[in-house]
Amino acid sequence: MENIDFDGVNGPDGIINIYNETGTTPADGTWRIDPRFDSAFDVASGNLFMWELKKASTIVTQNDYFFELRNTTTCGDTPVRTARLILGPYSGVALPPSGPLNVNAQGCDLDGFNLFSAFALDSNTPSPHSNGEWTYNGSSSSFVKIEESKLFVDIPYQPGLPLVDQEVFELTYTVSGIFGCSTSQSTTIRIAMVRQVDSGEPVITEICEDDLLAGVYDADINLRDDQYLSGEDIEGIWLHNLDPTGQIENEQDSMINLRAIYDALIDNGNNLRYGCETYNFIYAVEQRSAVCGDEESTVSFTFYEQLRPFNQPNPPPQICRNETPGDLDLFDLLEFTTEGSFDFIYKSNSYTNWRLVSGPSNLGLISLGSVLGDYTYLGSIHTFGAQPGTYVFEYGVSPWINCDASAPIECDPFANSGEPNYCEHQCNVETALVTIEILPFDYAGEDTKDINLCESQGQVDLRSLLRTNGNTIATTGVWTNSAGDVIDNTFVFPNSNSSQTFTFTYSTNTVNGCVDSADLTFTINKLSNAGEDASATLCSDDLTITLFDLLGGNPSTTGTWAGPFGYTSPDHLGVFDSSNVLLPILGAGEYIYVVPGNPGCSASDQSTVTITIVEPVDIGSDRSETFCKIDGRVNLYSLLDRDTPRIGVFEDTDNTGALSADGVVEFETLTNNIYNFRYVIANTLPCDQSSLNVAIQIVDLPTPNVPPQEFCILDAARLEDIEVDVLNYNWYVTLESEIPIIDNPLLFDNQVYYIAAIDVNNCESERLEVPINILNTGERFANGELCTLDFQDGVSPNGDSQNDTFDLLIEEVYNIPEAFPDFDLKIYNRYGSLVYEGNINTEEFRGESNVSVQLGDDLPSGTYFYVFVPNFENNLPIQGSFYLSR
Template sequence: MASKILFPPKLSFLHFVIIVISFFFATNINAQCAGNDNAITICGTDLIKSSSQAVNLFSLLGGGAVSGGTWTDNRLSGGLNLTTGFLNAQAIRKSGVFTYTYMSNVGCGDNSSTITVIVGGYSGVSSPDVSACGDDMAFNLFLGFNGQFLGPQTNGFWSDDDGTGALSPGGILNANKAGMGTHSFTYTMPAIDTCPAQSSTVSVTVFLPPEPGTPSLLLLCSSDNLALYNDFDLNSKLDGEDAGGIWSEAGTSEISGILDSKVNVQNLYNVFGAGVYSFTYSVFPDNPICSIKQSTVHIIIEEQLDFTGATLVVNSDICENEIPSANYNAVLTKGIKNVPNGNYYVEYSILSPLGTTTNTIIATFNNGVLTFPLSSVNFKQVADYTVSITDIRSVTSLGACINVIDVSDILHVFPLPKINTATLTIDPVCKNSDAVVALSGNTNLSDGNYSIEYNLFGSNTLISRQEIFTVSGGLTSFSIPASLIPIAGNTTISITKITNLTTGCTNTSTLTKGFVIKALPDVTNFKVDIKDVCKNQPVTVLLTGLGTLTNVTLNYDLTGVNTAINQTVTILVSSGKADFIIPSALLINTGATSLAITYIIDNGTSCGIIITNGTKSFTINTIPNVPIVNDEKFCKNENKTIGDLSPIGTQYQWFDSLTSTTVLSKTSFLVSGNYYVKEVNATTGCESGRAVVNIVINEIEVPILNQDGQNFCGLDHPTLQNLTANTTANETMSWFDAAINGNQLALTTLLKEGITYYGFDYSSSTNCYSNALEVTISLSNCNTTPDFFIPDGFSPNGDTVNDTFKIPNIEFIFPNYSLEIYNRYGNLMFSGNKNKPEWDGKNSDYKIGIDGFAPNGVYFYIINYNKENKSPSQGRLYLNR
């Protein structure tokens, strides 16, 4: 055995500690009958050797150890034979540090020693071919080690080399999650002491399992259209199955072979009737690892129960006083279809004003009749109880069918009519009117017909009068005919008996109530007056002759161009007079209308009387139409007035607000804002509504000339575009040759000395011009004084080339210059300035020469600049014709 005994050339730290401990405790080695402490390291590469199966720990104690002692496995490693002292390191299934103590049975100074065994990590030997089926959710990777070799230790850790995410602690692989294919997983034993880490890789090939699919149930009712399933493909009830499987069944002969997957459900029912039919789909694996898988599809056909024409009778109706002794049962009799004998779930409900209770019982159909009891506890109060069978099905049914059933019966527990604590209401009644007796409040009267007997006493008397009335929603009323109460005053009704005509229940009564019979109003002198009005003006009705009345309600009709029937108005009366306004909605047409007051009610007594003298006609005059107007936009410098607005005419009046009463003069200048116009009919005085006109006065600000913006240098040949650049305008500048009715000038027009130009700011959005900016141009604003080019001759021969003598551009730099030309005799030939700048070779100023033409020859000039004290210039020129 290649074990590593203490004191090698390079000691580990653990060995060093052991040596130190041994040094301090072994003060007298000869006295240690248990030997000396020692240590041994067995790494994974040594662990697989056969020598590691029998490590003699006693021999490691040294020669001083006395045999016959006792061994103790301190960490319960399980590898030590406590009798022989031999250690099987392979039996220790974890790496780590393990200690074993030897206790000598001989008395001595130190009778125990400890052997420390360091077991290095061993990761085992993986098998070359490891397979798992894809439906294995917990494949143990330790099965991937070669069983012919020592198995790996258990305290290592697994790593998912391929990142499948399917590995759980303890080496459990979810093959389904890992997916098909080969995946690698590494088992690592960590390093310990001088033993290095050791790893083994297990490659697992996951094979695709056969998939029989997830089956679903085909649940049908005999009432379904089974013909739709005459060629029913069983594969349609599988989800996710592999193709190529084989269907099988027993007993129906619907599957004809290994390639058949279709059944005739209609035939199943026709041949075998309702029942459960099972078909199994088997899928074989394409590998030797996975097993055959099966799914079973069930077809269940249930028979529909049809209770058409069936009857339910619940026995029986009772009165309130019969409740304590009543018993109840329900009898269901089949309809036109047979119902098989047997046990059935019967679900029924009992509906009453107290709520709904639902019960399910098992009852037996026998020869088409099913009887079941109803507990009297369900019928302890006065009410109508609707007993309905909501479902009935065989106790073996899965609920495939909606059975045809709609049967119910009503059990009545009738109350005795009780009205002694009820409220009788009888409003005061006018003479010649029926008195209405209203019964309400604390009663138990159900809807239906009743008979009542009563007596009258007081100002009117009557014995044993009977009336029949109907109760609805707990309320009822009946009338005492006017003929039975002809006398005004106080009368009392006394009810003696009441009978429910539907249930036949009768009860006595002591209920009484007094009421008043009132007189009618006196309108003998009644009169009506109405004035003519304009349309949409209020029509006031004046009433007189109302006597002592203080508050009345009138009924009236309108006829003529406006019609309204049975209109009502309530008004106050003072000293026999009153008035009211007919609603404008009733007076939509112009022309003659007649008002007829037909009925007056005294609101103090609520008594009314028919009116025969309440008619009056009046006229509603047409109002002019609201004028048709359009919003207007003007330019401020147009100075528009009210007279410029449309429409015009003496019948139109203009205002500056919707409510103003001051008519605007036609010379009033317009400002931006709203103006209102109406039309007035001079004959009727009727006025139209006011139309609003929105006036916008667009004002364009006068352009501003920059300081000295009129000054230019003529040498620059400035144009109107340059002048525009010297102005400030909001929009577009335009230039004209006159302030009014001028001609627009192009911006490329050259500016002229002393000419006045008129600039306007123009808005393309409003088409308005501003007032004029007047600019008079000066072209002498030149800041330089260059040397002039002064020609030294000219040829006035009429060929248009050099026909005159002129000093170019001098007028721009020296606008006040003067030019004098002399002949050689000192005679002045020409005198010029900026207004007369050119000499044409004639004696334009002095008649010297032949025919007024200066002869060829030399002439002399003098230029007086007249600016900045510049000295005059002199020179000569040559004239050659």
């Protein structure tokens, strides 16, 4: 692969095309490679970048590269063809040798050297295959191993000059091949490995303040001694400029005095609370070659402030075991050392601990590590209810308390070596004892309330009412009331008309001043009272009542009701309300009121309310009807429901004055309106009257205003031509006709018709007489207009459908043949000669003569004269002229 140049530009590139190599084209399908090698294969073009394949082909099949040609159109998911790439071995090209040792690379013996970093790698040189093997070509004792292409060596230290300690190692990298290609390929490299310098193993020294004060560290010490620094290269120096104490004066000076450092630290007593202080002295060795690094070692000395003593200075406190709240912090009983202006008070939740030394119990004390996160240095205990006796506790402080920044997370000063929370320290733990005494008291019982007694008991032993926690109540106490007055243990009930509640206090006191008390609250209840029996009668149309209100006497409100049909009440009232659908319906029968015995009293009491229900007459529902005023009257009894009893009377609710005693309403005085009448039937008490409302609506239509009618006979008028001032109406032939005229008859002279207005309910107004007068031609209307006919003034028989004939249907207004079926028409020329004669059976005049002399002749243009004779009753002839145009 290192020799293939696909594009012929800039030397080898290691690219081949699978389509070219297999003699296929993209039309045959798509070549695919194992997904592990997708990054080396361009599916779109078929280019394989062999330099991206990191292993040579071997007899191990997982290093072979297989391809599949797939064409889903013709073969589905079955490969069309397969191909296998056998990739020859490539062991890479070493970097050019350099330097006097003629090596390809240089490395440090500190962490192992990556051998592949000795190979060339650029755009024309691929990296070697990764499945080769390394061989060391030598026998040096400095060689350690080759592991995962890393060379590990251990170059021995040679003190003094020359400073660079190094050794050259020759190694060969061999990549195996497979039959058909090179069986293997090898590359040899030379690596110069340099020793890493060693600044030595430092020791951290912890020094307690009491040792310093005792003179243990008064003499000078040499930091190069093995007890402080061991195994260091001798070529190193001390970094005196980083010395915080100023005792190291130059690079080779390694002498210091710890007592002098301490004296400077406490500053003549001005810095006694220094806690802990660390001093670092740095020894540095410079690297021998750029491939390795410098190294430093820090020799540390930490001074720990000495713990000052603390104790319980006062007499042990005495605490009554019933004293509340009973919370005490043992830490508050300690007194700590003060030196000069410094207080040596030790508070820490991680480096202190409390423990019980002696006593009946630990009083709920939480020790370090016993409950995660709950411990505090306060030493909180709970004395309330504790067993009387003397309790001794111990408070311990770990020296780590002075050095929070460098201390372990948690250190128990009482723990022994080997226990989980033990933190070993060079300095001593400081402890102190704390003692308390818990005193007994005379038990007065527990606060007691909600006790109920019955008045029939008469008296009670008050101590017997108090609750206890299992202890015996002392008899040495004293009872007092709320005013502070002393009362006897035997309490006699006072007389009362109602329940009474009392509160008393029982108090005890010991010679040591331990007091106790208990409050007692109780109620003396009356015997229960259900009141006196009662009865009530109700009408079924108003079943609203409260049973409790019917009881006599002074009943208690703690009872409930039970009655017919499984009725029970939720309270003492027994409410029935016919307008409330959520409440039950009242039924006839006995309702029993039961008052249970009051608390403390066992006997109950009951009373009875008897309910009687009267039914009213079922009168039916309200009625309403509409009537035409011309109907004249109506009997209201006829409007009632069929099931409504006819035993009641009607009342004139609206005071119309039109109602008779027998229930008849006369319409004569009524107008357009709705009138209400009430039908009433008397009931048995306590039921009110049964009644319903009857409403009648009177429809009174106005008479139409239609005057006598005049028409010219030439109008051929019909009934619908009469103008009427209302929208809805009927015409009748006579005043008494029941059937209206439904056609549209032709009007004749001296006829009489009758008209009435109507509404949607077919109510009619009074009928109006309308006379008809038909004028003959030549007669005049009442307004002076003449009843006559003006024929057209021209005839032009040219076929344009305009005035082609002497038209007897004039402007669709006058229908001559219909109005005068016996008419006669004569037309004369200007010389007086008859040229046309016609009647209802003759074709209309079209400019042609129809008389014998000129029969069929087209008449010339000119003026012609006509005489129209109606031949109907007294209608006069009509004369005129027209112009015939050709």
